[in-house]
């Protein structure tokens with residue numbers, strides 16, 4: 001199947017996680033660290049370490065090791081921290 005990473009098409013196997021698909025496609029830099037901006041990539045592949053965060057279809061900070069890859073997904077690197085969004089009546 002075909003997904004995009006940073007706007008570039010990537011042909012990946014079906015039936016695996018987004019993290020596994022990106023790794024199979026040769027991606028080594030999934031996100032930048034919050035402190036220092038260093039490149040990060042998946043480590044545990046089971047939802048524990050949060051090193052695999054990426055933006056998927058415009059939604060930031062998704063754990064790519066826990067999400068099945070799907071045709072047409074648009075994936076981007078997670079750059080630093082995500083701003084918290086609060087609803088009406090909530091305080092930061």
Ligand code: FES
Nearest residue numbers: 045047049050065
């Ligand atoms: S690789 Fe550790 S949470 Fe995804």
